[in-house]
Amino acid sequence: MTLVVGGNPIEDVGTRHLANLLRNLRHEAVIALHSALNLITSNKFKKARKVFEHALNLDPSNSEILVEYGQFLEYHHNDLINAEHYYTRALVKQPTNLRALELKKRTLPLVEEIDQKYFYFIDNILKEFYRIPDTNPYLRRAKRNAYYLHIYHSNGIEGNTLNLRETQYIIETHLAIGGKSLIEQQEVLGLDLALQYVNCTLVNRLGLITLEDILEIHRRVLGFVNPIEAGQLRKQQVYVGSFIPPIYNDLPEYLDDFLKWLNSLDDTRDLHAIELATIAHYKFVYIHPFIDGNGRTGRLLMNLILMKFGYPPVIIKKSERFIYYSHLKQANDGDIRPLIRFIAKCTERTLTELIQQSQTTKITRQDLRLNDDYDNGRNFIEERVIIIE
Structure with missing residues (x-):
């Protein structure tokens, strides 16, 4: 049985309220993304990073935010590993995202090389341990x-x-x-x-x-x-x-x-x-x-x-x-x-x-x-x- 208040089923009111809330969060996330991009053009990289992170907290599934933040990390922090991670997340959310595909294709071999060098470094520590x-x-x-x-x-x-x-x-x-x-x-x-x-x-x-x-x-x-x-x-x-x-x-x-x-x-x-x-x-x-x-x-x-x-x-x-x-x-x-x-x-x-x-x-x-x-x-x-x- 559905409880009706003011002519509206409570379930419908709750569903509409949640949908409106999510829509507002996604809209606010897009605004934050544009603000972060403007901060980059003004060379305010520290503030831009905080705004990017705020945007992702609002809408973690937004592939555009994931890609832009990945590029920000790659070009302004020289952080290939985390950049490639965000490109991957963007593709999980949107497998057909062409920008994410191109960026991942370019960065993945570089990240794999970094990972293999780290394994080699650990293997050398293991050799020292066995001495x-x-x-x-x-x-x-x-x-x-x-x-x-x-x-x-x-x-x-x-x-x-x-x-x-x-x-x-x-x-x-x-x-x-x-x-x-x-x-x-x-x-x-x-x-x-x-x-x-x-x-x-x-x-x-x-x-x-x-x-x-x-x-x-x-x-x-x-x-x-x-x-x-x-x-x-x-x-x-x-x-x-x-x-x-x-x-x-x-x-x-x-x-x-x-x-x-x-x-x-x-x-x-x-x-x-x-x-x-x-x-x-x-x-x-x-x-x-x-x-x-x-x-x-x-x-x-x-x-x-x-x-x-x-x-x-x-x-x-x-x-x-x-x-x-x-x-x-x-x-x-x-x-x-x-x-x-x-x-x-x-x-x-x-x-x-x-x-x-x-x-x-x-x-x-x-x-x-x-x-x-x-x-x-x-x-x-x-x-x-x-x-x-």
Whole structure:
């Protein structure tokens, strides 16, 4: 039954109001675009950038604004990577946009060259990492620290509130901490078990990555929290914000296609290890095969692939979760390269920190440097030092 007020159905009034609001926002965005272009002609580039960003906030789907902002970044900030990203976004919204097609065709090879140079730079850091003997006590300590950090940050991304000391204590003792969420403590135990399984069973095993491998990882991730759903494909529809993953009836087909791609040399031979691991991570979380634990399982799968190529497990810090989520959304919108570059930066950071922490210091006592995560408005975190007597 439709409620009628003043002779007009409420639904119709609400729909017309929303349509008028969106129309006004789009009109205001066009006005802002013209204002930004006028500011450019007056050499007021700083103000122009702010007005461009305002225009995109008003109408993120306007391909003309996306193209003009891309050109502004390319010519006035020498930012080819972000310029090409905006050209790509314009084409996602309007595939027939001739200007965007021409600009992307011109900039894409240059951006790909920049990306490949960065991968080469990371590969050289990896070579430096492998020059450190496995017997180096500082390196062994750094790897142990990284193990705790991986569990702490991966759980923290999903909302776990345990701090690093508490996470380490639970891993080492398997004892509960009074006054803390039992579920959050079980999440630590589950991720610890799953990471051990990846490290001790899957990394050095020859052969393909199988569905059973993924199910076994998830069975450990969720086993303490929800043993009924652990290792089981979901049997209901789930929603991730505004994103709607595939319906559960289609999961076997999606996973089969995913694993065929992942294990196919023809499809993956030209990809760098970081590209392959990132794309695999994205494809997996897009499918979202489980009722819970998809992010943690997906990051373990990503690190399994990286470790098979000789990289150490990469840590995404919980303070970076919103950046991480925004890159996943950009991948949903048609451009996965921001996510690949983000994982590449995390890889570089992980390698650099391991190398730095493996260096001999003049400190007489052994300090265990654990990078706990306090988001104080900066991208990175403050350090907490636990002194081991």
